[in-house]
Amino acid sequence: MSILTFTLILILGAYLAGLVGSLTGLGGGVVVIPLLTLVFHVDIRYAIGAALLASIANSSGAASAYIKEGITNIRLGMFLEIATTLGAVLGALIAIYTPTNTIAILFGCVLLFSAAMTLRKKNQEALTEGSQLSAVLKLNSSYPTAAGPVNYKLRNVGAGFSIMTVAGVMSGLLGIGSGALKVLAMDTAMKIPFKVSTTTSNFMIGVTAAASAVVYLQRGYMDPGIAFPVVLGVLGGAFTGAKLLTHINPSTLRIIFCIAITFVALEMIYNGYHHQF
Amino acid sequence: MKNSISKQLIGDRDVEKIVGQLLRFGVITASLVVLLGGILFLIQNGAGTRPDYHIFKGEQDSYITFEGIFMGLFTFKPMAIIQFGVLLLIITPIMRIVFSLFAFMLEKDKLYVIITLIVLGIILASTFGGLKV
Numbered sequence: 549m550s551i552l553t554f555t556l557i558l559i560l561g562a563y564l565a566g567l568v569g570s571l572t573g574l575g576g577g578v579v580v581i582p583l584l585t586l587v588f589h590v591d592i593r594y595a596i597g598a599a600l601l602a603s604i605a606n607s608s609g610a611a612s613a614y615i616k617e618g619i620t621n622i623r624l625g626m627f628l629e630i631a632t633t634l635g636a637v638l639g640a641l642i643a644i645y646t647p648t649n650t651i652a653i654l655f656g657c658v659l660l661f662s663a664a665m666t667l668r669k670k671n672q673e674a675l676t677e678g679s680q681l682s683a684v685l686k687l688n689s690s691y692p693t694a695a696g697p698v699n700y701k702l703r704n705v706g707a708g709f710s711i712m713t714v715a716g717v718m719s720g721l722l723g724i725g726s727g728a729l730k731v732l733a734m735d736t737a738m739k740i741p742f743k744v745s746t747t748t749s750n751f752m753i754g755v756t757a758a759a760s761a762v763v764y765l766q767r768g769y770m771d772p773g774i775a776f777p778v779v780l781g782v783l784g785g786a787f788t789g790a791k792l793l794t795h796i797n798p799s800t801l802r803i804i805f806c807i808a809i810t811f812v813a814l815e816m817i818y819n820g821y822h823h824q825f
Numbered sequence: 826m827k828n829s830i831s832k833q834l835i836g837d838r839d840v841e842k843i844v845g846q847l848l849r850f851g852v853i854t855a856s857l858v859v860l861l862g863g864i865l866f867l868i869q870n871g872a873g874t875r876p877d878y879h880i881f882k883g884e885q886d887s888y889i890t891f892e893g894i895f896m897g898l899f900t901f902k903p904m905a906i907i908q909f910g911v912l913l914l915i916i917t918p919i920m921r922i923v924f925s926l927f928a929f930m931l932e933k934d935k936l937y938v939i940i941t942l943i944v945l946g947i948i949l950a951s952t953f954g955g956l957k958v
Contacts, residue, residue, distance in 0.1 A: 552871035555863075591881035601914055605856070608848040608917050615845035622841060623937060626925060629944045637951040686936070754848070754918035755944070761915045762952040766890070768883030772907035773876065776863035779914065783856055 551773065554588075558777035561587065562602070566785020569606065571792065572805045573746065574662055575725045575753065576782035577603035581655060582812045585825065590774065592648050592825050596723030597769030600761045602782040603725040607754035609786060614747040619691045621744055624702075624734075625751045627685055628712045632730070632752055633759040635716020640760040643721050644767075652820030655722050659813035662728035663806040670742040671735045674700035681705045682738075691744050700741055708738040720760035725753035840928040844921055851917030855910050862906030869903055919948055 561583050562576070569576035577599040584595035614620050643651070678688050678701025688701040702708075711733035715726040727749050734745035764770060819825065887893035888908045897905020922945050929937040 549875045550871065551873050551875055552867055554875040555867060555871075588878070590878040593881045594878055601911060604914055604918060605852055608852045608914075608921075612845040612849035612852075615841050615848075618841065620841070622844070622925070626922075626937060626944065627940055629922075630940065630947070633944055633947040633951075637947060640951070686934075755922060755948070758915050758918045759948050759951055762948070765911070765915065768885075768889050770889075770908070770911055771876075771878070771884060772862070772866065772888060772904040772911070774878065775911050776859050776866065776907045779859050779911070780856060780863065783852070 555773070555777045558588065558774070559781040562778045562781025563785040563788075566602070566606070566782035566787075567789045567792075568785075568805050568809075569782070570610075570786045570789025572663075572666055572802050572809070573727070574666065574809070575603055575727050575750075576606045576786055577757070578659060578662065578724045578727075579809075580778055580782065581723065582659075582816055584774070584778075585652070586812070586815060586819070592652060593769050594771050594774055596643075596651075597761075597764050597771065598774045598778040599723040600757045600764060601770065601775055601779050603719075603723075603757040604754050604761065605779050605783050606786050607725060607750055607752075607757065609783060610790065611747075611751040611754065613790070614750065617692065619743055620747045620751045621687070621689050621691075621740075622751070623685075623689070624687045624740075624744075625748045627687065628709065628730075628733070628748075629752055629755050631709050631712035632716035632719065632726075632756040635713040635718075636720035636756050636759040637763065639717040639720020639722075640763040641720075642717070646721065648825040649820045649823050651722060652825045653817050654718075655724075656813040656815075656817035656820065658718055658722060658724070658726070658728075659809060659816065663809045663813065665728040665732060666802060666806055671739065671745070672742055673739075674698050674741050675702060675739050677701060677703075679703040679705060689744075691741065698741070700744065702738040702740050704737045704739070708733045711737055716756055716759075719753075719756045720763075723757075723760070723764070725757060727753060840925075840932075844924060844928075847921055847924055848917060851913065851920065855913035855917065857910075858913055859907055859910030862903050862908075862910055865901075866903035866907060919945075922948070 565579035566576040569579045580599045580602045581595045584590040682702045690697045690699040715729035719726040730749035734740045894908045926941045
């Protein structure tokens, strides 16, 4: 295969990855890894490098739109980024000592978990009573809705912080945004309304991914020949996905994609178990 | 009185708007640079055969260090231009933190100045801390 053909097919694949990632809310990075390893037989380390870049591009692109609407809780994001960046650096360090097949199996498990999280019941309610720590850290805030601003408070800051550290480690180890784990920390533990937790998670992914990306770049995981089609393709796909989301209700699509992603996850686990990476 | 004016000048919403614009600007610039490098790369190497990405070799020094990337950039090497775009993409969220740091300083929010400094410190430590293994 010539470089030109490879690049064009990869741009198309990355475009679809960005589209699926944005429609399911999983993010483009998470779809890029199976695409590169299972379809293009690229070494998983190059795939991780490319996925990190896709996560950063996706996060920064989407975050700029959400921030404009005023839903993102910037203080909360900044506070939890202590946990995710620390975790991400740790994860990137652990990655050196982890066999690629183990990484593939772990990736499959996280992917399964993420797909399940996409279909779960979402936390819509805003708490009126928060914990003391949430007040000290100025994490309680409000967000705009059609019926006017809604105030919300949060609790279990310690538990949320701990889950965020795990999310960071996974992000650094696997090169993904770990959006599902981030939402779990904010939604389930800290009881933050769904809209705020999703957008704030997205906002944080860029910084988390950047913390491990600098390590991976210096370790030679980022190949320009792969990075270029992946970054452009995923961005294009995510952009189309965001446009589509305003016109269609993605709930059926989301279920179809999540089933598809479950099969992809099982394939990653199977191949990892049989030492195919 | 003076305090309330400065608060009006840089309210939370304004800061958020600028952060949003900064992120968008960073992503657009980075993708344009990557696109430029990619087109040049395809013009020069498009007909060649695809490298064997199945085997992990890691990148050459010239594409993984700041010096290497900048040197390649000035000699107009397509691969280095792509890597420069990649670098811009990685720097975008880091610049967002630096900006937030200034914003919290102007708001005199000491707690969040410290929190932001910790986040920035972790990232800079991983960048320059010799984690290249």
